[in-house]
Amino acid sequence: MQYSTLFKRATAAGLLLGSLTSAIAQADxxxxxxxxxxxxxxxxxxxxxxxxxxxxxxxxxxxxxxxxxxxxxxxxxxxxxxxxxxxxxxxxxxxxxxxxxxxxxxxxxxxxxxxxxxxxxxxxxxxxxxxxxxxxxxxxxxxxxxxxxxHDDDGGQVAGQYALQNLKAKRIAVLDDRTAFGQGLADQFVKSVEAGGGNVVAREFVDDKTVDFSAVLTSIRSKNPDLVFFGGVDAQAASLARRLKQLGIKATLMGAGGFVSQTFLNLAQKDGEGVTALEPGLAVEQxxxxxxxxxxxxxxxxxxxxxxxxxxxxxxxxxxxxxxxxxxxxxxxxxxxxxxxxxxxxxxxxxFDAQGNLKNPTFTVYQVKGNKWEPVSVAGGK
Missing domain, CATH: 3.40.50.2300 (Response regulator)
Incomplete structure (x- = not known):
């Protein structure tokens, strides 16, 4: 009886252990x-x-x-x-x-x-x-x-071409936030503009913490630009748009790869009207x-x-x-x-190409119309 009882308990324990092992094995x-x-x-x-x-x-x-x-x-x-x-x-x-x-x-x-x-x-x-x-x-x-x-080499090139061919910019001021993104983008934009025969009348910079653009815009205003390109992101771009209007600088504000967001619209409000931005990819609805x-x-x-x-x-x-x-x-x-x-x-x-970049990238140009970002042009892709 004692042996039988031990055998039954051992068998039950073995079955339980087997069940647990099976459950673990079946777990994802x-x-x-x-x-x-x-x-x-x-x-x-x-x-x-x-x-x-x-x-x-x-x-x-x-x-x-x-x-x-x-x-x-x-x-x-x-x-x-x-x-x-x-x-x-x-x-x-x-x-x-x-x-x-x-x-x-x-x-x-x-x-x-x-x-x-x-x-x-x-x-x-x-x-x-x-x-x-x-x-x-x-x-x-x-x-x-x-x-x-x-990437921004392509984006800067497309933005420069658009500034010259579509916006008909003649006197272009370029400003960046000195980040790897902002400066790199602005540099590529300048290369594209100059390759297209455009005129860069000012090349200025701030940093990515700047909130008051008065000094740099006062310097830019003296060059009488018809377009200001900013290599930076949406929150700073909104402050820049507002200050441009406050200083009476009648120039189109343009950017790429960082402007197109609801945050820009919320911060810039009516001063964002007419701002142009190029963003990698298609608009969500497209x-x-x-x-x-x-x-x-x-x-x-x-x-x-x-x-x-x-x-x-x-x-x-x-x-x-x-x-x-x-x-x-x-x-x-x-x-x-x-x-x-x-x-x-x-x-x-x-x-992906050999470097890991997206092949055949698409870029969309947006403008603020009625306090909404509206896609107006698509470049690149197939």
Whole structure:
């Protein structure tokens, strides 16, 4: 009886252990994907927008019940706040690597993406930048760096051509915020204008913390420009637009890759009327999957897209697509697949050149009309 009882207990324990082992085996493997951007500070609205877009892509992928190497997987987003600060970005990048992410979608701006790229390269994992339009990001030569929108060498060229050919600018003043993005963009704009025979009458700069543009605009006013180009982002651009009007400078304000947002409209108000900006990619309503994405975003988050959420969505999408096509979480196997990708995303077709830049990028020119950004022209693409 004692032996029989022990046998029954041992058998029951074995069955229980087997059941637990089976349950563990059947549980989905969690695959971590990093998201890096400014989640606090002045640009937090943009960082949150990126995070929201990335999370929608994670949810869409999980809804398909994905498998890799025959094993069920669940994707999970791991977000880190780089505060738009280059030093913080390096720390954040290392934290994501240490957490075991298979790849990262980020960072938002060029100044943070460039130093973070080395961390991801040293770890051997993919970095897919949803924005980071400065060409310098991919010029570092890392085979782990990718971007899903056009870069500023192309954007600056298109903006310069538009200023001369469409806006008929004759006397152009150029101002930048001295960031890797702003200065790089302004430099490319100047090259394009000069190549087209245009006249740059002033080349000035501020920094990305400037709120009072009085001194630099007083200097620019003396040159009597008919167009002022600013390499910088929306909040500063709005302050610049207001000060131009207050100083009576009758010049069109133009920018690229950072103006087109609701924040600009809210801050600039009536002083934003007529401002022209070139933005990488198509307007959301013109994107192949834009209308559905816009609807999903509003239903989920109860607010409109701020700026770049569709690109974060596609950044996650193209990365997951590479993982599943390679049927592996090993970067040595999925990175070649990612580089050779032709992926149909919300924003359009995503394919990469040898540097990791988006092939055949599209740019849209917007103008503020009736306190709304209206797309007026499309350049690039196929």
């Amino acid at each position: 493997q969690t695959v971590l994907i990093g998201l890096a951007g400014p989640l606090t500070g002045p640009s937090a609205r943009i960082g949150k927008d990126l995070e929201n877009g990335a999370q929608l892509a994670i949810d869409a992928a999980n809804a398909r019940k994905p498998k890799i190497a025959g094993e069920a997987v669940t994707y999970k987003l791991v977000s880190e706040d780089d505060q738009s600060d280059p030093r913080t970005a390096v720390t954040v990048a290392q934290r994501l690597v240490d957490a075991g992410v298979v790849g990262v979608v980020g960072h938002w701006n060029t100044g943070t993406s460039i130093p973070a790229a080395r961390v991801y390269h040293d770890a051997g994992i993919a970095q897919v930048a949803p924005v980071a339009t400065g060409h310098g990001y991919t010029l570092q030569g890392f085979d782990t760096s990718f971007r899903v929108m056009g 994107m192949p999957g834009g209308k559905d994405f816009d609807q999903s975003y509003k239903q989920r988050y109860k607010q409109p897209i701020e700026l770049h959420a569709p690109f974060a969505y596609d950044g996650v999408g193209v990365l997951i697509n590479a993982l599943e096509k390679a049927d592996s979480l090993d970067p040595k196997k999925y990175l070649p697949v990612l580089r050779a990708s032709t992926y149909q995303g919300v924003t359009g077709t995503i394919a």
